[in-house]
Amino acid sequence: MTHLAHSSARPLSRPRLLLACGVMAGPMYVTVALAQAFTREGFDLARHPWSFLANGDLGWIQTLNFVLTALAVIAAAAGLRHALARGRGGRWAPIxxxxxxxxxxxxxxxxADPAMGFPAGTPEGPGAITLSGMLHLAVGGVGFLCAxxxxxxxxxxxxxxGRKGWAWYSRATGTLFLGSFVGIASGGGVAWANLAFIAGILALWTWMSLMSLNLSRSA
Structure with a gap:
């Protein structure tokens, strides 16, 4: 019986392992970010983008969160290259x-530059714009558009x-995320724009997890 169980179990292929990184990237990023958002002094989800968490004495936590999530997403991109190798999207989706x-x-x-009272002790208002802050906005904008x-x-x-449900879900996610990004980019720090962007982030990471899981089943 043990031999039969082992022989019938499907081994994890390299593409499936890579796509598993895509499944885990979003939950990891969101959990770590929200844990900080609810515990760090002065942080307000309605006012402060999650990028602000990389500032202050505990900023290294969000910086590490960025890096580890990035590596998981890049691994997922390599998995997509295998899963979508033949057919439409096989080149551009992984890129x-x-x-x-x-x-x-x-x-x-x-x-990102400290601003709007975070980290604690930072003056209210937009604050000074540094080269680091400008580059943060630039690379973030490129990444969001690519997502x-x-x-x-x-x-x-x-x-x-012929998978119309998944097609519509993917389009809806892309539209929601793009709209939320445009909103926060032009919203001037207002609460509705920041909360809408959080909704867009959650939608994008949920889609990436479900899409990676779905494609891993045929990888």
Whole structure:
């Protein structure tokens, strides 16, 4: 019986292991970020982007969160290259997802500027804009646009394969995330824009986890 159980179990292939990183990336990032958001003095989810958590004495936690999540996303991009090797999206989906992962490393290297009273002791208001802050916004913008584009590219692949539900879900996620990014980029720090962006982030990471899990079943 033991021999039969071992022989019938499906071994984890390299692509499946890589896509498993895509399944875990979002839950890891969101859990660590929210744990800090609810415990760090002065942080307000309605006012402060999660990038602000990389500032202050405990900023290293969010910096490490960026880097580890980035590596998981880049690994998932390599898994997508195998899972989508033949057919539409096989070239661009891994590139776009991988660029999104690389942008998170850039966000770790160039932290956002302290502002709006965070970390504790920072004056209220937008504060001074440094080169690091400008580069953070630039690499983040590139990464967010690539993440949205990846949703549409993978939606196209699902549509070609006749999987209309997944295609619509992917398009909806890309649209929601892109809209929330535009909102926070133009919202001037207002609460609705920040909360909408959090919703967009949660939607994107949920999609990446479910999409990676779905594709790993055929990898």
């Amino acid at each position: 776009l997802v991988g660029t999104f992962g690389a942008s998170m490393i850039g966000a770790a290297l160039f932290p 949205s584009a990846a949703c549409y590219v993978i939606a196209s692949r699902y549509a070609r394969d």
